[in-house]
Amino acid sequence: MNQHIGKQTVQFGLQPVIAAAAAIAGKKEGEGPLSRYFDKVLDDDKWGEETWDKAESKLLKETTRTAIDKAGLAVSNVDYVLAGDLLNQCVGAHYGMREIDIPFFGLYGACSTMAESLSLGAIIISGGCAGKVACATSSHFCSAEKQYRFPLEYGGQRTPTSQWTVTGSGCAILSAEGTGPKITHVTTGKIVDMGISDLNNMGAAMAPAAADTLTAHFEATQTGPENYDLILTGDLGTVGSDILIDLMKREGYDISGKHNDCGKLIYDAEKQDVHAGGSGCGCCASVFCGYVYKQLQAKKFSKVLVMATGALMNPQMINSGETIPAIAHAVAVTA
Amino acid sequence: MNQHIGKQTVQFGLQPVIAAAAAIAGKKEGEGPLSRYFDKVLDDDKWGEETWDKAESKLLKETTRTAIDKAGLAVSNVDYVLAGDLLNQCVGAHYGMREIDIPFFGLYGACSTMAESLSLGAIIISGGCAGKVACATSSHFCSAEKQYRFPLEYGGQRTPTSQWTVTGSGCAILSAEGTGPKITHVTTGKIVDMGISDLNNMGAAMAPAAADTLTAHFEATQTGPENYDLILTGDLGTVGSDILIDLMKREGYDISGKHNDCGKLIYDAEKQDVHAGGSGCGCCASVFCGYVYKQLQAKKFSKVLVMATGALMNPQMINSGETIPAIAHAVAVTA
Numbered sequence: 132m133n134q135h136i137g138k139q140t141v142q143f144g145l146q147p148v149i150a151a152a153a154a155i156a157g158k159k160e161g162e163g164p165l166s167r168y169f170d171k172v173l174d175d176d177k178w179g180e181e182t183w184d185k186a187e188s189k190l191l192k193e194t195t196r197t198a199i200d201k202a203g204l205a206v207s208n209v210d211y212v213l214a215g216d217l218l219n220q221c222v223g224a225h226y227g228m229r230e231i232d233i234p235f236f237g238l239y240g241a242c243s244t245m246a247e248s249l250s251l252g253a254i255i256i257s258g259g260c261a262g263k264v265a266c267a268t269s270s271h272f273c274s275a276e277k278q279y280r281f282p283l284e285y286g287g288q289r290t291p292t293s294q295w296t297v298t299g300s301g302c303a304i305l306s307a308e309g310t311g312p313k314i315t316h317v318t319t320g321k322i323v324d325m326g327i328s329d330l331n332n333m334g335a336a337m338a339p340a341a342a343d344t345l346t347a348h349f350e351a352t353q354t355g356p357e358n359y360d361l362i363l364t365g366d367l368g369t370v371g372s373d374i375l376i377d378l379m380k381r382e383g384y385d386i387s388g389k390h391n392d393c394g395k396l397i398y399d400a401e402k403q404d405v406h407a408g409g410s411g412c413g414c415c416a417s418v419f420c421g422y423v424y425k426q427l428q429a430k431k432f433s434k435v436l437v438m439a440t441g442a443l444m445n446p447q448m449i450n451s452g453e454t455i456p457a458i459a460h461a462v463a464v465t466a
Numbered sequence: 467m468n469q470h471i472g473k474q475t476v477q478f479g480l481q482p483v484i485a486a487a488a489a490i491a492g493k494k495e496g497e498g499p500l501s502r503y504f505d506k507v508l509d510d511d512k513w514g515e516e517t518w519d520k521a522e523s524k525l526l527k528e529t530t531r532t533a534i535d536k537a538g539l540a541v542s543n544v545d546y547v548l549a550g551d552l553l554n555q556c557v558g559a560h561y562g563m564r565e566i567d568i569p570f571f572g573l574y575g576a577c578s579t580m581a582e583s584l585s586l587g588a589i590i591i592s593g594g595c596a597g598k599v600a601c602a603t604s605s606h607f608c609s610a611e612k613q614y615r616f617p618l619e620y621g622g623q624r625t626p627t628s629q630w631t632v633t634g635s636g637c638a639i640l641s642a643e644g645t646g647p648k649i650t651h652v653t654t655g656k657i658v659d660m661g662i663s664d665l666n667n668m669g670a671a672m673a674p675a676a677a678d679t680l681t682a683h684f685e686a687t688q689t690g691p692e693n694y695d696l697i698l699t700g701d702l703g704t705v706g707s708d709i710l711i712d713l714m715k716r717e718g719y720d721i722s723g724k725h726n727d728c729g730k731l732i733y734d735a736e737k738q739d740v741h742a743g744g745s746g747c748g749c750c751a752s753v754f755c756g757y758v759y760k761q762l763q764a765k766k767f768s769k770v771l772v773m774a775t776g777a778l779m780n781p782q783m784i785n786s787g788e789t790i791p792a793i794a795h796a797v798a799v800t801a
Binding site: 211215232236445 | 467468469473474476479516517520542545546550552554555556557560561563564567568569570571572573574575576582585586589590592594595597654655656657659782783786787791793
């Protein structure tokens, strides 16, 4: 039986299996340390399309198809797809999934989308409402820069706290049966806004949301950092990760030995000039569905908490004097 | 026990109760035929805020608070809120829900969002993952025109097929127990794109998606128009409604005596100069949570199928030569 425990957590009776996962990454991401874990690395980030936005749609579509194939399924075997992305009106997901004939729930969680889709996917499966669900998201450096900051041609200088939006996509297939890593709990975040308004310091804006959700998760499940091999945030980067570790110390938890961040893992910080690290929906998606999933399958990790964080503003709200609301969703996975 | 029937439908074992619903509408909507069903009608659509976007956030926040109050609950009793809107990066929902301390799942379904949030909310409750869930969405004429078409000050002429984005919001509180109208089934749409690219003819773009979902619903549940008192689409308007009736005839269903559309109900077409009728997430939300919910409570309708439709493009995709993908989600409610 599923149980809602604490204020924000579901403990699953029927624990959804992650039957397969796929990740496709851009050229720069393919030059980083996780290269060998991606199913495909692009030579050209436009991937033969006319616009960056259309390239992002293709990324999501092909990643989803790859994951369905890897699970040994046909598209017609999948009951739902849950997906979203950063583009205005989530067109990455909509144009990508247009050619994939599966009932579709569109999500917007900014860079928390991978964890949001895994959370809702797991709830659907564990409640007996579906047998197979695809959970997917993507981001693209060029489409994100154009939309959130400046067109690439402008050549704007980047501040030291800025992060590099990952060109990449991930898709996980959840199943009501079979073998593989299992989702045991999901902890859903509340919106937290601590007054940060710098669009080039997303890590600082999102770290308090991560601390809020992580504390709620530990309290509800009566666990602590010692119960996990890895506490993986989505894209706090170097700045936000340090803040999270500090905030958790104040709550009485030392996560420093267990925490890592997809935005730190995906690039070689010294060689790749990404300042504070990677970001974007595709950061957590490609690192979780590429690297982490394979480590869970190989039992190199036995218990992982994946917690993707999202910054929920748009540039117009910031220009009209607003601050950045943020959110974090956590998904506990056991090998 | 919940059952996935057909390819796109869930039949609920534990049928979620719609414990309360609230709707707030703008000035023009308050001058229409449904005026007395709204909990509040605004005198000024900016509602004391600096921007239209902030006014939309306030609309969503106050509607959600009103619905929680009407259900006799405190915010702390609600396990999840599921919400989204039309604004870039769904900032209506994010800034609105920032002050409401409830775990949050962000959705993007364009004008299908009310049905998407009811569908996922019902799945969460019926699966035993929550006791109470708030499902909400909004739209605002001025924020939508600015973003999708032209700034109001431009004074662009409207074509006969164009629709008027509703300034309004609705929120329904779902509960695992209690009395009230119940959700018996949800049918989740696939993305359908029949090649329409006219941003001023959304009804035509969305009607094929509505026909697809409605046919799937009838087939899975072995029902037809005769089993419903009302088949209510979200915002097909006059043009899209006629197309839907035609498309359903080809599938062998005559829905003409049972169908109505929130976009037709909310305005007085002759007096209010709205061309093809209302549109926007807030159209279905305010009509369902205002008018239709009260008719269900009063048993004036005993079985209603609410099917909100969404056009999933953004203006940039259309400008780069793309067509409009659309979706429709159906929710069956019994008094």
